[in-house]
Amino acid sequence: DQQVKQNSPSLSVQEGRISILNCDYTNSMFDYFLWYKKYPAEGPTFLISISSIKDKNEDGRFTVFLNKSAKHLSLHIVPSQPGDSAVYFCAASGLRGSQGNLIFGKGTKLSVKP
Amino acid sequence: DAGVTQSPTHLIKTRGQQVTLRCSPKSGHDTVSWYQQALGQGPQFIFQYYEEEERQRGNFPDRFSGHQFPNYSSELNVNALLLGDSALYLCASSFDLLALNEQFFGPGTRLTVL
Numbered sequence: 001d002q003q004v005k006q007n008s009p010s011l012s013v014q015e016g017r018i019s020i021l022n023c024d025y026t027n028s029m030f031d032y033f034l035w036y037k038k039y040p041a042e043g044p045t046f047l048i049s050i051s052s053i054k055d056k057n058e059d060g061r062f063t064v065f066l067n068k069s070a071k072h073l074s075l076h077i078v079p080s081q082p083g084d085s086a087v088y089f090c091a092a093s094g095l096r097g098s099q100g101n102l103i104f105g106k107g108t109k110l111s112v113k114p
Numbered sequence: 115d116a117g118v119t120q121s122p123t124h125l126i127k128t129r130g131q132q133v134t135l136r137c138s139p140k141s142g143h144d145t146v147s148w149y150q151q152a153l154g155q156g157p158q159f160i161f162q163y164y165e166e167e168e169r170q171r172g173n174f175p176d177r178f179s180g181h182q183f184p185n186y187s188s189e190l191n192v193n194a195l196l197l198g199d200s201a202l203y204l205c206a207s208s209f210d211l212l213a214l215n216e217q218f219f220g221p222g223t224r225l226t227v228l
Contacts, residue, residue: 004156034216043118043204043219044157089156101147101170102217104156 003027004092006105013112019077021108023090026071030092034102035064035075038087047088048075080112116141118207118220126226127195135190135223139207145169146188147217148180149204157204163188164210192225200227 005024013019023033031052036044050057050064050073057064063076077084087109091102119138127133139146145164149157159172163182182188186207192199202224206217 006156036219041221043206043221046216046218049216091156101159101162101172102149102157104149104158106154106156 001026002105003030004090004103004105006088006090006108008108009106010109010111013080013110015082015112015114016079019075019080019084019110019112021075021077021088021090021110023073023075023105024071025073025092027092027094027103028071029094030103032093033064033066033073034091034093035062036089036091036104037084038089038107044089077110080110082112082114085110085112118143118205118218120203120205120220120223122223123221124224124226126228128228129195129197131195131227132191132193133195133225135192135203135205135225137188137190137205137207137220139186139188139205140218143207143209143218144186145208145210146182146186147206147208148188148190149206149219150174151202151204151222153201160190195227197227200225 034049035047037047038044048062066073087107089107090105121136147162148160151157161171162169166182177193179191202222204222205220208217
């Protein structure tokens, strides 16, 4: 049973517009969420994270929103750029205060068209 | 500063054989985690090493074993290879600080089992 779900395998957005990537989770014990970006032939690269005590975290063009009651988080990229084209993974961690293993979703492939 | 490095890049084995994958963590990192990413899936946690001991383990059989050396580098061993073990194997390193969950990933080793 998948604990972290990314239901959209792909997303296509025009350059300059907003990209919204969604992620749902089922385990209420998760207390830390992360987004990773992956280019072909490279390992995932950490993008942004959010603790369960917050509902929003912003870093430049990237903002992550967390809705705990809905067990839903989203990543907003504004404005989208062609270099943002990659696979985006949502991940969750459930061990408060320590390094824990990450539970990943299947990923969403974002294509930003010029 | 070198990031996480993994060797080899690609590997082809036949069923029943054994394989050893290697990982050097990012400078300053002392914790190494291994993930398996099957085609079209997100990375799945195998196990994590800290202070040369296995700290956590995911849902993988005993055929998967590991080791961490005093210099924090790590090996992943898989015995009695099955076709289903074909995947990208990712190593991630981190520094064991409280509530710090950002892991840095290597480019991975692509294992093909024939």
